[in-house]
Amino acid sequence: MEFNLSTDIESISWKELACLFELAPLGKRREPxxxxxxxxxxxxxxxxxxxxxxxxxxRALSDGVWRAAIYDVAVLPEYQGKGIGSKIIRHLIDAAKVDVIMLYAVPGKSKYYERFGFRKMATAMAIMPNEEEARKRGLIE
Structure with a gap:
């Protein structure tokens, strides 16, 4: 399957991206x-x-020197398993050019990201707006 990667943000349909996130599925509905x-x-x-x-x-956040964090990696279900997610992750890792890259993933997807060298951290913590819901979804202990 032929597909192309682009970093051109100006050509993005935000409604289409919101639909992609909903179908992937990547948590709750996101407004465009x-x-x-x-x-x-x-x-x-x-x-x-x-x-x-x-x-x-x-997408990823980075200080451009030491740390970066990858978020919101999503692929339409009918395109999953075709190497697209791997290309997205590899692009973000290569573009980050930092020592430590963290990843925020949907519960149950850890094994997928291990192939890129990601390992579970013992020290990561988070403040969530709805702790009870986050706990139910397996995001926090």
Whole structure:
């Protein structure tokens, strides 16, 4: 399957990206306007296209020196298992050019990310807006 990666944020349909995130599925519904702010404020972002169709995306925050964090890697279900997610992750890792890269993943996906060298951290912590819901979803202990 032929697909292309692009970092061109100006050509993105934010409604299409919101739909992709919902179908992937990547947690709760995301509003297109909020997704646009998140992606525009991220130092690194990449989008995968099959022809003109948006089929995957990912973004990362980075200080450009020591640390980066990858978020929101999503691929449409019918395109999963075709190497698109791997290309997105590899692009973000290579573009980050830092010593430590953290990854925020959906519960149950850890094994997938281990192939890129990611390992579970013993020291990561988070403040969540709804602790009870986050606990139910397996995001926090």
């Amino acid at each position: 306007e909020i997704l646009e702010v998140a992606f525009r404020n991220s130092q690194l972002r990449v989008f995968a296209f099959h022809g003109a169709k948006l089929v995957g995306a990912g």
